[in-house]
Amino acid sequence: MSPWLVLAGLGAFHGINPAMGWLFAVALGLHRDSRSALWLSLIPIAAGHAVSIALVAAAIVFLGLVVEPQLLERVAGIFLIAWAAYYAVYGHRHRVRIGMTTGLAGLGLWSFLMATGHGAGLMLVPVIIPLCLSASPAGELTASGSLPVALAAIGVHTGALLATTALVAGVVYEWAGLAFLRQGWINMDMIWVAALLATGLILIL
Numbered sequence: 001m002s003p004w005l006v007l008a009g010l011g012a013f014h015g016i017n018p019a020m021g022w023l024f025a026v027a028l029g030l031h032r033d034s035r036s037a038l039w040l041s042l043i044p045i046a047a048g049h050a051v052s053i054a055l056v057a058a059a060i061v062f063l064g065l066v067v068e069p070q071l072l073e074r075v076a077g078i079f080l081i082a083w084a085a086y087y088a089v090y091g092h093r094h095r096v097r098i099g100m101t102t103g104l105a106g107l108g109l110w111s112f113l114m115a116t117g118h119g120a121g122l123m124l125v126p127v128i129i130p131l132c133l134s135a136s137p138a139g140e141l142t143a144s145g146s147l148p149v150a151l152a153a154i155g156v157h158t159g160a161l162l163a164t165t166a167l168v169a170g171v172v173y174e175w176a177g178l179a180f181l182r183q184g185w186i187n188m189d190m191i192w193v194a195a196l197l198a199t200g201l202i203l204i205l
Contacts, residue, residue, distance in 0.1 A: 003127045007153050008160040010127070013195070014049070014120055015164025017188045021045035021111055022169040028107075029173050038173055039166070044104045046162040048111025049120065050154055056121025057128055057150040064146070069129055076125045077203030083119045084196035087189075118192060123199050128153055 014020045025045060029038030064072055102110070115121065131153055132146035 003131050004153075004156055006127050007124065007157045010123055011157040011160025011162075012164040014115075014123075014157075015161040016168060017118075017192065019114055019118065019188065019192075020049065020120070020161070020165070021114075022165045022172065024107070024110070025165065025169045026172045029169075035173070038169060040104070041107055042162060042166055042169070044108035045111045045165060046158055048108040048113075049115045049161055050158040051108075052112050052115035053121040053124060053154050053157060054151075055116075056124065057154055058147075060125060060128055061132060061146045061150055064129070064132065069133060073125070073129060073203045076122065077200040080119065080122050080125070080196050080200030080203065083122065084193050084200065087119065087196065088193045119196055123195060124153065124157065126199055126202050 015022065021042070025038050025041040028041050029035060031037075060072070060076075067075075128150055131149050134149075
């Protein structure tokens with residue numbers, strides 16, 4: 001499968017997760033009784049997520065300049081598995097508290113902290129490293145070759161996240177409402193932990 005499709009798929013997966021933003025967007029729109037508030041909130045949500053992803057991508061590129069890619073992958077894999085274990089035990093105790101009266105800057109900060117706290121950027125490591133390596137004829141991580149590819153990866157991922165978040169938020173706001181969450185919503189936390197574990201194992205193995 002194309003790594004770009006994987007990036008888009010991960011963006012859609014992150015967008016479906018209510019903790020990544022659509023639930024906040026819907027709640028904000030209902031609280032202010034405004035469709036505009038809902039659609040406008042998607043901009044800082046996507047921006048905060050993108051910044052979190054970008055910091056991870058930048059760290060991968062610059063660490064890759066001094067560390068062998070195979071070692072970098074194994075270290076990232078171990079860190080991901082440890083992060084999954086921590087999130088499974090303590091993640092529900094460390095929710096970011098931002099009220100409905102927050103502005104766009106506060107919403108962007110919330111999105112950044114949520115994406116970082118969930119390890120969203122770490123999930124992209126198995127995709128970003130091969131993409132950056134393929135950008136160099138010598139198969140090495142270089143700043144000139146890797147950074148543009150990493151930026152493109154962030155753009156594809158964030159675009160998919162924004163489209164999915166907008167779709168889910170629009171459907172919930174206009175038709176479904178929030179009551180269905182009490183009846184049949186899946187446990188995204190456990191799926192998220194499983195995804196972190198699987199990504200870590202892929203990197204190590």
